Amino acid sequence: MTRKEITKFLxxxxxxxRLSGQGKYYASEVSLDYGTAKVRRVDFMQFVPVNCVYVDGLEKGHFISYELKSCKSDYHSGYGKNFITEKNYFVMPISVYKELTEELKKEYGIGIMCPVPKYRDTRDEFKNPTPLDKTDIEWEMKxxxxxxxxxxxxxLTELLFCMLRSGR
Structure with a gap:
């Protein structure tokens, strides 16, 4: 698969x-610090309210950022380390994670999410990654x-506005 195809797959x-369903709110290509010299962009940002019935349910909600990395050079490109939310994840193929394991240990607090065939153990997948172009497999993000x-x-207000402004 090409880099572009892997990104689309991810x-x-x-x-x-992870992002679709009732009570889930997300936006893609969210620009932060728009109008300044330090404009940054997050691939996906999700808002998870405690509930949508009371004001405090919204106020106590939290944000999760996701940065997609299709290959090792994508990780080293310098883009996509704009993590400013409560939880932050790199989303990448397990083969890329395998290549970057030592480097990613230095990324304190940032989580790793990878596509894995449904019902397959992540340790087995790490040892022997399944090619992403296999169409007869049902995948899930783990x-x-x-x-x-x-x-x-x-x-909260600024991040919700940034998500709204992204229009996606």
Whole structure:
């Protein structure tokens, strides 16, 4: 698969498996610090409210950022380390994770999410990755390394506005 095809595969699976459904709110290509010299962009941002019935349910909600990395050079490109939310994930094929394992250990608090064939153990998949272009397989996004919760750098209102402004 080409880099572009891998990115599309990761996008589709992330949306289908983690971002879609009732009570889930997300946007893609979310621009942060728009209008400044330090404009940054996050591939996907999700807002998870505690509930949608009371004001405090929204106020206590949290944000999750996802950066898609289709290959090792994509990871090293310098783009996509704009993590400012409570939880942050790199989403990548398990083969890329395998290549970057030592480097990713330095990324404190950032989680790793990879596509894995449904019902397959992640350890077995790590040892022997399944090619992503196999069409007869049902895939799911699995967390290989959970993200650590941290304080976000922006207010609830600003991040919701950035998501709304992205228009996606």
């Amino acid at each position: 996008q589709h699976l992330l949306i289908q498996d 967390i290989l390394k959970p993200a650590k919760t941290k304080s976000r750098d922006k207010s």
